[in-house]
Amino acid sequence: MAAEDQKDETPESQSESDVPAAIAASEPVEMERKGLLGRKIGMTQIFDDDGTVVPVTVIEAGPCTVLLSRSAGRDGYDAIQVGYRDKPRRLASRSVRGQVVKLESKRAKKRSHAGIEMVAKADCEPQRFVREFRGETKAQVGQKITVAVFEGCDAVDVIGVSKGRGTAGVMKRHGFSGQRATHGVKKVHRHQGGTGMCQSPGRLFKGKKMAGRFGNERSTMRNLRLVDIDNDQNLLVVRGAVPGPNGGYVVVRQTNKVKRSGGVGTPTSKKKGAK
Amino acid sequence: MPLTGKQTTTQKNNSQQLNTFPGDPKMSQQILDHVESNSLKTEIDKFEIGDTVDVHNRILEGNKERTQVFNGVVIARSGAGSREMFTVRRIVSGEGVERKFPVHSPKIAKIVVKRSGVTRRAKLYYLRDRIGKAVRLRERRTDVASK
Numbered sequence: 001m002a003a004e005d006q007k008d009e010t011p012e013s014q015s016e017s018d019v020p021a022a023i024a025a026s027e028p029v030e031m032e033r034k035g036l037l038g039r040k041i042g043m044t045q046i047f048d049d050d051g052t053v054v055p056v057t058v059i060e061a062g063p064c065t066v067l068l069s070r071s072a073g074r075d076g077y078d079a080i081q082v083g084y085r086d087k088p089r090r091l092a093s094r095s096v097r098g099q100v101v102k103l104e105s106k107r108a109k110k111r112s113h114a115g116i117e118m119v120a121k122a123d124c125e126p127q128r129f130v131r132e133f134r135g136e137t138k139a140q141v142g143q144k145i146t147v148a149v150f151e152g153c154d155a156v157d158v159i160g161v162s163k164g165r166g167t168a169g170v171m172k173r174h175g176f177s178g179q180r181a182t183h184g185v186k187k188v189h190r191h192q193g194g195t196g197m198c199q200s201p202g203r204l205f206k207g208k209k210m211a212g213r214f215g216n217e218r219s220t221m222r223n224l225r226l227v228d229i230d231n232d233q234n235l236l237v238v239r240g241a242v243p244g245p246n247g248g249y250v251v252v253r254q255t256n257k258v259k260r261s262g263g264v265g266t267p268t269s270k271k272k273g274a275k
Numbered sequence: 276m277p278l279t280g281k282q283t284t285t286q287k288n289n290s291q292q293l294n295t296f297p298g299d300p301k302m303s304q305q306i307l308d309h310v311e312s313n314s315l316k317t318e319i320d321k322f323e324i325g326d327t328v329d330v331h332n333r334i335l336e337g338n339k340e341r342t343q344v345f346n347g348v349v350i351a352r353s354g355a356g357s358r359e360m361f362t363v364r365r366i367v368s369g370e371g372v373e374r375k376f377p378v379h380s381p382k383i384a385k386i387v388v389k390r391s392g393v394t395r396r397a398k399l400y401y402l403r404d405r406i407g408k409a410v411r412l413r414e415r416r417t418d419v420a421s422k
């Protein structure tokens with residue numbers, strides 16, 4: 001186990017936490033599939049190099065702290081657990097606080113008496129939004145990941161929780177066409193048509209699209225072009241819309257779609273990330 | 276590049292600032308303004324509602340760039356930041372034609388004010404209902420002199 005190595009790292013990360021600026025300036029963390037946590041700021045539009053208007057969503061992403069490193073040997077898979085945005089300690093439960101610092105407990109005492117090393121902790125404030133990113137990394141617990149990881153990345157996937165619409169009809173929820181305005185349609189202009197057959201099969205098929213709860217569910221927008229990276233302000237500017245309300249938490253990760261080569265949606269603007 | 280306004284880079288790096296609750300509208304707007312700032316023109320040709328203007332529009336045809344001029348009355352200006360637009364209306368062979376331009380578009384080479392009109396409102400949509408001589412606006416002479 002690399003527990004001893006990690007333990008040696010801990011005081012280093014403590015000293016680093018005093019100067020956040022120094023961490024932000026450190027070199028990008030190597031990740032198998034780049035990923036970062038953030039929140040949606042809002043949408044606006046900017047002009048491309050050739051004067052075309054580009055609709056963009058601004059995402060404030062990172063700096064994220066690596067809270068835990070998972071390995072195939074111990075956990076069955078490789079991953080890092082990262083946290084975004086500090087949470088006041090008074091609002092954090094003991095289990096959440098225990099995620100980031102070593103807390104004293106009977107169990108911890110017992111285990112230390114038995115000579116079992118505790119897992120390394122990031123020694124930071126409790127985090128509001130915690131997620132895992134799969135894949136091997138060289139990231140150490142306590143290290144900060146910034147938007148700089150996306151340097152040289154063309155497109156990203158953005159995962160968020162879509163806005164809840166409550167109980168919605170079939171037209172809004174499933175994009176049905178509804179019924180006609182005239183020709184004898186009585187008060188069912190926004191209804192679906194038939195929902196099934198006659199005596200055979202004599203029942204509704206499972207999964208029939210009907211009215212009901214809509215939105216407020218995990219949603220992924222794939223292959224959004226990364227228009228700009230702002231290292232100073234921790235901002236990612238992506239083309240197009242992103243699920244969720246402004247201020248909603250999102251996961252941004254490098255897309256696994258095949259790289260674009262020509263055709264519609266080809267990146268036209270120069271990357272301004274390295275300014 | 277530091278954010279404009281009250282927000283500065285040093286404040287941003289402060290952990291106290293980061294603790295603002297998610298979706299803090301004030302902060303979000305400052306961030307959006309910052310992103311838009313690269314798209315804004317430093318100097319916009321001054322024009323007002325009711326002015327008759329020539330909008331010089333850059334058009335790329337193949338590899339050649341030429342300028343097209345759209346002449347008409349500015350009847351509306353809407354939006355803010357990089358989303359600010361203005362509407363120009365003119366009559367082409369008896370048919371009303373309106374074009375909406377982004378104020379900060381790099382494709383607009385210049386806007387030349389030909390004539391200023393007296394207006395009492397910010398949106399001149401009432402001109403759409405007028406035909407012939409009624410479309411004309413009274414000239415605002417003092418402003419023309421100052422320009």
